[in-house]
Amino acid sequence: MPFANYKLPEASLSTAQKEDLIHKTTQLLVDYFGEVVRPNTMVLIEEVPDGGYGRADEVFIMPEEYRAKD
Known part of the structure; x- marks a missing residue:
């Protein structure tokens, strides 16, 4: 079973x-x-919630302007 x-x-x-x-990843696999998978x-x-990850020793908070608008 492929898992991404x-x-x-x-x-x-x-x-x-x-x-x-999800659709594009499934199609890639x-x-x-082959279709069998x-x-x-x-x-x-x-x-991952804000503050739950970091880079270069800095905790990351997603800037509001980059948040998705549903």
């Missing part, structure tokens, strides 16, 4: 963008492994 796991900042994608990412492909999008 995305960890993204909370509110960085709209619901429609998440659906698109089907293109690679479609029913068993799992795509998980995990949203």
Whole structure:
């Protein structure tokens, strides 16, 4: 069973963008492994809350202008 796991900042994608990412990821795996994997492909999008991750020793907070608008 193919499994893809995305960890993204909370509110960085709209619901429609998440659906698109799931469909495109599934299709990518089907293109690679064949149609037989479609029913068993799992795509998980995990949203990490602000302050739950960092880079270069700095805690990341998503700027409001980059948050998705549903």
